[in-house]
Amino acid sequence: QVQLEESGGGLVQPGGSLRLSCAASGRTLSSLIMGWYRQAPGKQRELVAGIINVGSIYYADSVKGRFTISRDNARNTVYLQMNSLKPEDTAVYYCNAAWGPDVYWGQGTQVTVSS
Numbered sequence: 611q612v613q614l615e616e617s618g619g620g621l622v623q624p625g626g627s628l629r630l631s632c633a634a635s636g637r638t639l640s641s642l643i644m645g646w647y648r649q650a651p652g653k654q655r656e657l658v659a660g661i662i663n664v665g666s667i668y669y670a671d672s673v674k675g676r677f678t679i680s681r682d683n684a685r686n687t688v689y690l691q692m693n694s695l696k697p698e699d700t701a702v703y704y705c706n707a708a709w710g711p712d713v714y715w716g717q718g719t720q721v722t723v724s725s
Contacts, residue, residue, distance in 0.1 A: 611636050611637075611714075612634060612635070612636040612637045612642065612707050612709065612712075612714040613634070613635045613636050613714075614632055614633070614634055614705045614706075614707055614714055614715065614716035615632065615633045615635075615705075615716060615717070616630060616631065616632050616703065616704070616705045616716040616717065616718065616719040617630070617631050617632075617633075617719060618630040618631050618719060619703060619719030619720045619721045620720075620721070620722070621722045621723075621724065622695055622721075622722070622723055623723070623724070623725050624695060624696060624697060624723055624724075624725055625694060625695065626695050626723070627691070627692060627693045627694075627695065628692045628695065628721060629689055629690070629691050629692070630646065630689065630690040630692070630703055630705075630719060630721075631687055631688075631689055632644070632646075632687060632688045632689070632690075632705030632716060633685075633686060633687050634686045634687070634688070634707060635686065637707075637709060638683070638686070639681060639682075639683045639686040639687070639688065640683040641709060642707045642708065642709050643660065643661075643662050643707070643708040643709070644660065644661050644679075644681060644688040644705070644706065644707055644708075645657055645658075645659065645660035645661070645668075645679075645705075645706040645707075645708075646658045646659050646660075646679060646688075646690045646703055646704070646705060646706070647703070647704045647706055648699075648701035648702065648703045648704070648721075649701055649702050649704070649718075650698075650700060650701040650702075653701075655704070656670065657670060658670050658673055658677065658690070658703070659673065659677055659678075659679035659690060660679070661679045661680070661681055661688065667679060672698075673692075673699075676692065676693050676694045676695075677690060677691065677692050677693070678690070678691040678693075679691075688705065690703070692721070695721075695723045696723060697723045697724060698723075699721060699723050700721060700722050700723050700724070701721060702718040702719065702720050702721075703718065703719050703720075703721050704716055704717075704718045
């Protein structure tokens, strides 16, 4: 069993930055495929960024060049640095971990981009 706890969400003005953190417990982070998803009101949950290792990273087209996913295996934590935030980035952001056929979710953290 893997437990995930997100933090770092909040209210930010357009053009601002936030860093989300996801602390994993129950299994070594290095063995997990990690990802960040988001879900805006009335929309489906979508994959924002995913990381297997430093050489295997995915970004949705809508966040390329603005968001950076990284992992610190020593701290069992994955991060999502979000820069140049736009109102359309407003959503609940969820941390996701996969190990074989098992998938785990965090409780989500709200990100609101508004002036």
